[in-house]
Amino acid sequence: MSRLSRSAFCAAVFGLFLLMMAPPQAAADSIEGDPDAIGYAANGFYLDLMPIAKMELPRILLTRHQDGLSFDVYGSTKAALESGLYTLFDGEGNELSEADIEYAIGESKHYYFPMGAADGAVIVDLSISKHLLAVFLSAILLVIIGLQLGARYRKGIGREEAPKGAWQNTRELMILYIRDEIAKPSIGDKYRRYMPFLLTVFFFILIGNLLGLVPWGITATSNIMVTGTLAAFTFLITQFSGTKDYWLHIFNPPGVPWYVKPFLVPAEVIGMFTKPLALAFRLFGNMVSGKLVIVSVLGLIFIFSAQFGVGIGLGASLISVPVTLFVWVLKFAISFIQAYVFTILSALFIGMALQEHDHEHHEEEPDPHEALLEQADPYVPGDGVPEHSKPQPQPSV
Amino acid sequence: MTVLPLLLQAEAPTPNLLQPEGGMVIWVTIVFLIALWILWRYAWGPISDALEERETRIADSMQQAEKALDEARRIQADNQRARREAEQEGQRILREAREEAERLRSEELQETRERIKEMREQAQEEISREKQSALDELRAEVADLAIDAAERILGEALDQSRHRKLVENMIEDLPKN
Numbered sequence: 273m274s275r276l277s278r279s280a281f282c283a284a285v286f287g288l289f290l291l292m293m294a295p296p297q298a299a300a301d302s303i304e305g306d307p308d309a310i311g312y313a314a315n316g317f318y319l320d321l322m323p324i325a326k327m328e329l330p331r332i333l334l335t336r337h338q339d340g341l342s343f344d345v346y347g348s349t350k351a352a353l354e355s356g357l358y359t360l361f362d363g364e365g366n367e368l369s370e371a372d373i374e375y376a377i378g379e380s381k382h383y384y385f386p387m388g389a390a391d392g393a394v395i396v397d398l399s400i401s402k403h404l405l406a407v408f409l410s411a412i413l414l415v416i417i418g419l420q421l422g423a424r425y426r427k428g429i430g431r432e433e434a435p436k437g438a439w440q441n442t443r444e445l446m447i448l449y450i451r452d453e454i455a456k457p458s459i460g461d462k463y464r465r466y467m468p469f470l471l472t473v474f475f476f477i478l479i480g481n482l483l484g485l486v487p488w489g490i491t492a493t494s495n496i497m498v499t500g501t502l503a504a505f506t507f508l509i510t511q512f513s514g515t516k517d518y519w520l521h522i523f524n525p526p527g528v529p530w531y532v533k534p535f536l537v538p539a540e541v542i543g544m545f546t547k548p549l550a551l552a553f554r555l556f557g558n559m560v561s562g563k564l565v566i567v568s569v570l571g572l573i574f575i576f577s578a579q580f581g582v583g584i585g586l587g588a589s590l591i592s593v594p595v596t597l598f599v600w601v602l603k604f605a606i607s608f609i610q611a612y613v614f615t616i617l618s619a620l621f622i623g624m625a626l627q628e629h630d631h632e633h634h635e636e637e638p639d640p641h642e643a644l645l646e647q648a649d650p651y652v653p654g655d656g657v658p659e660h661s662k663p664q665p666q667p668s669v
Numbered sequence: 670m671t672v673l674p675l676l677l678q679a680e681a682p683t684p685n686l687l688q689p690e691g692g693m694v695i696w697v698t699i700v701f702l703i704a705l706w707i708l709w710r711y712a713w714g715p716i717s718d719a720l721e722e723r724e725t726r727i728a729d730s731m732q733q734a735e736k737a738l739d740e741a742r743r744i745q746a747d748n749q750r751a752r753r754e755a756e757q758e759g760q761r762i763l764r765e766a767r768e769e770a771e772r773l774r775s776e777e778l779q780e781t782r783e784r785i786k787e788m789r790e791q792a793q794e795e796i797s798r799e800k801q802s803a804l805d806e807l808r809a810e811v812a813d814l815a816i817d818a819a820e821r822i823l824g825e826a827l828d829q830s831r832h833r834k835l836v837e838n839m840i841e842d843l844p845k846n
Contacts, residue, residue, distance in 0.1 A: 314684035315693070332692075363682030384681040398692040407697055411704045418712035431719035447716060467717060468709040476704065496686065497693035501701065504694075560686060 360385040406492035458619035481607030494559035503552035
């Protein structure tokens with residue numbers, strides 16, 4: 273039932289997404305040089321605090337110049353360009369002319385162009401981009417909230433006495449939920465070792481998601497690099513927790529005819545990587561779509577007023593604003609749901625890697641289904657079904 | 670104004686949502702690991718310990734309360750039984766004492782009655798014996814006196830034994846007492 277409603281929910285969100293995507297994409301070309309809805313959701317080296325200000329963010333680059341490696345730190349993209357060591361490139365990868373760069377800086381459009389070294393190659397761009405800023409902010413908030421809660425428990429509130437106040441109870445509720453509903457059932461006895469990771473990842477994603485809902489908010493989790501890094505943690509933890517059985521099931525699946533193995537083993541190996549990859553893309557897709565839907569639906573007001581006049585634009589706002597509010601509420605729910613989904617799937621992957629299969633035990637206690645099959649046809653082999661291909665408890669989101 | 674056409678040649682690339690950014694990965698890894706470490710050390714660790722401690726304590730207290738309740742019930746039952754037993758014992762003792770007293774009293778009464786009866790019988794016996802001897806004595810005296818008197822009156826001595834017989838007959842004829 274919940275699976276059905278969840279997929280219906282996803283379909284609704286996706287439908288809305290498709291519906292709203294078309295107009296701004298078409299309109300993007302008319303807004304010359306300025307970012308469209310995609311640009312709004314994409315990473316950048318500036319903070320868009322309009323109508324107050326647009327703020328450039330610091331650039332930190334590790335670059336191989338002609339005279340060797342250097343670690344360059346600038347207050348802004350403009351400062352980096354003015355140093356002469358860096359230059360801008362256009363969409364085709366051609367260097368912009370001096371005059372173009374000057375013009376772009378004059379018009380405050382230089383940060384829409386990719387920047388590269390004038391006399392070498394940027395090895396790694398460690399600049400504080402807007403998504404990175406959101407990551408920092410989320411992490412700082414997370415640490416503050418976590419430390420404050422930890423201090424309460426160390427003081428004895430919640431240890432010797434009942435937790436006090438809605439704020440502590442809310443956080444405790446989430447922690448207990450992760451422990452009792454996610455970690456314990458998915459991982460099993462060894463859940464304790466993975467709790468800090470699951471809790472950190474859950475609250476980090478949750479705070480990152482929610483930060484995107486405040487005015488001028490940036491969604492850290494709408495960056496594929498952020499979600500990818502988090503998924504990589506899950507991936508590494510899963511692989512390092514893998515028992516002998518886990519590796520055996522990947523590279524030599526038991527109970528499978530030999531001629532199936534050449535097909536099954538690559539599939540299993542690919543599965544090792546697709547699981548965390550899906551984790552990363554799911555979170556990224558959910559977050560970026562919410563961002564795009566909101567900016568697109570609100571953008572309709574301005575597109576309509578530009579195309580058909582202010583009256584029509586005002587009329588469009590009558591629809592756009594309630595729809596935005598609705599999407600905002602959806603995003604609020606999705607913030608929690610996606611944090612939960614990421615956490616429970618991470619826990620499930622870890623739990624699957626930790627599983628120790630006992631084959632003898634399995635044959636001693638055949639499940640009733642198999643027993644029935646054997647009764648019906650005595651020539652059906654007892655254990656023809658490989659362990660891992662049996663349905664695993666795995667929510668499909 | 671002459672630079673404007675130059676810029677138009679340089680179109681800003683459409684932003685790419687899937688832009689690979691190595692720097693982001695490095696930063697996020699560092700930030701996440703630091704946050705994980707700090708929270709592990711100062712938040713999740715102590716919180717999990719506190720929660721487990723609290724849960725075990727609550728479970729223990731509940732178990733202890735259950736045990737204490739059982740104990741109390743048992744003690745109460747014991748007390749009740751003991752009280753009932755004591756009451757019964759007391760009643761029994763009281764009843765026995767009462768019976769004993771009753772028995773003693775009736776025994777004593779009986780004894781007293783018997784002694785009184787005995788004494789009365791003895792006294793009666795004594796009285797009758799004394800009366801008999803007095804009567805005998807009186808009889809002898811009377812006979813002697815009569816004979817004496819008769820001798821004196823008649824002046825003649827009668828045969829002793831015959832006279833006695835006579836007198837005795839006369840006495841017999843006398844009204845009793």
